[in-house]
Amino acid sequence: MEVLFLGTSSMVPTKDRNQMGVLLSYNAEGILFDCGEGIQRQIKIANEKLTKVTKVLISHWHGDHVLGLPGLIQSLSASEYNRTLEIYGPKGTKERIEYLFKAFVFDRKLEMNVYDIGEGVFFENGDFILESRKLEHGVETLGYLFREKPKRKIDMKSAKKLGISEGPVIGKLQNGNSVTVKGKKISPDDVGRLVEGKSIAYVTDTSLCNSCYSLAKDVDLLICESTYLSKLEEKSEENYHMTAKQAAMLANNANAKKLALVHFSSRYKDTIEIEEEAKTYFSNTVCANDFMRIRV
Numbered sequence: 001m002e003v004l005f006l007g008t009s010s011m012v013p014t015k016d017r018n019q020m021g022v023l024l025s026y027n028a029e030g031i032l033f034d035c036g037e038g039i040q041r042q043i044k045i046a047n048e049k050l051t052k053v054t055k056v057l058i059s060h061w062h063g064d065h066v067l068g069l070p071g072l073i074q075s076l077s078a079s080e081y082n083r084t085l086e087i088y089g090p091k092g093t094k095e096r097i098e099y100l101f102k103a104f105v106f107d108r109k110l111e112m113n114v115y116d117i118g119e120g121v122f123f124e125n126g127d128f129i130l131e132s133r134k135l136e137h138g139v140e141t142l143g144y145l146f147r148e149k150p151k152r153k154i155d156m157k158s159a160k161k162l163g164i165s166e167g168p169v170i171g172k173l174q175n176g177n178s179v180t181v182k183g184k185k186i187s188p189d190d191v192g193r194l195v196e197g198k199s200i201a202y203v204t205d206t207s208l209c210n211s212c213y214s215l216a217k218d219v220d221l222l223i224c225e226s227t228y229l230s231k232l233e234e235k236s237e238e239n240y241h242m243t244a245k246q247a248a249m250l251a252n253n254a255n256a257k258k259l260a261l262v263h264f265s266s267r268y269k270d271t272i273e274i275e276e277e278a279k280t281y282f283s284n285t286v287c288a289n290d291f292m293r294i295r296v
């Protein structure tokens with residue numbers, strides 16, 4: 001599981017920072033959190049394929065989080081994309097996607113499913129769960145949580161003692177099924193244990209609120225906005241954003257393992273002071289740069 005930061009600026013991009021976009025690679029899935037202007041070029045600069053994107057999760061419809069969607073859709077339509085692109089977002093997303101096709105002239109060859117979602121679980125398969133919570137930004141805004149399901153780790157030494165070798169039988173045990181070997185029934189717990197899955201929260205463009213805590217609770221990686229330093233807390237509140245201190249306190253109080261800050265105001269030439277402020281309250285903090293990768 002790897003997180004690739006494609007854009008870490010707030011509304012105005014800089015020469016070093018693109019508008020928001022974070023790509024989570026997990027098995028065959030490429031989950032793109034937000035799609036700011038220029039994201040498809042960022043993906044290519046990072047030596048990733050556009051066709052890797054399978055899902056787009058939109059936090060809200062301010063331009064700096066969605067201006068890259070028309071280009072991404074157009075390029076995927078022109079590529080050998082053999083999937084169905086899934087786009088999730090707050091209420092009104094389906095209607096706004098239709099407006100894109102009215103505003104721009106390009107062939108509608110891409111298979112897409114677009115969903116308006118609220119709070120709670122909106123996607124689940126055998127490997128992971130996706131959840132959303134409403135944030136506070138003055139417009140309909142969602143934060144997201146990726147949760148990997150627990151997986152069974154097989155102790156091959158114990159398995160071999162019971163006469164089990166590599167192969168389909170191991171697969172059945174990993175899936176939680178009992179097997180019979182040499183007339184003896186063996187349960188999954190006899191040869192392995194469940195290992196908790198990893199979790200990642202994406203919280204951006206919001207005032208600090210209860211939903212931030214429910215998303216960030218016990219996660220392995222919290223990706224959180226840090227638009228301002230705390231000396232501009234009043235401005236932060238006016239614009240429904242968070243400061244570095246607030247993001248760090250959130251990570252600390254929610255028992256997150258690691259904090260990656262994003263969505264920095266273009267007023268800051270660098271993020272040294274932002275990171276220093278955050279680390280005062282949560283030591284395992286990093287200010288993300290464009291093209292930074294974090295393995296989870």
